[in-house]
Amino acid sequence: METAFERGWQRLPDKALLDAAERAGFEVLITTDQNLRDQQSLDERQLSILVLMTTDWRTIRRHADLVTEAVSGLRPGGYVELSFPFSSRR
Numbered sequence: 830m831e832t833a834f835e836r837g838w839q840r841l842p843d844k845a846l847l848d849a850a851e852r853a854g855f856e857v858l859i860t861t862d863q864n865l866r867d868q869q870s871l872d873e874r875q876l877s878i879l880v881l882m883t884t885d886w887r888t889i890r891r892h893a894d895l896v897t898e899a900v901s902g903l904r905p906g907g908y909v910e911l912s913f914p915f916s917s918r919r
């Protein structure tokens with residue numbers, strides 16, 4: 830697993846980021862950009878996209894099993910939005 834930052838891609842616009850990830854051989858892009866689907870044409874993509882419906886790292890970490898399960902279920906060109914159960918724990 831690598832981040833866009835680690836690759837030096839943090840400033841790439843969405844389309845360029847998706848293109849770069851596909852060229853680099855990535856199969857899945859995990860993002861919190863909930864507008865990606867509305868802003869980009871994803872129909873011809875081989876890259877699967879998992880959109881996490883929160884930016885709260887504590888919530889994401891607490892539900893890492895759900896993220897793993899969602900990634901395992903993705904198919905080439907797939908798109909999934911993953912919400913997390915409400916939890917009042919901090």
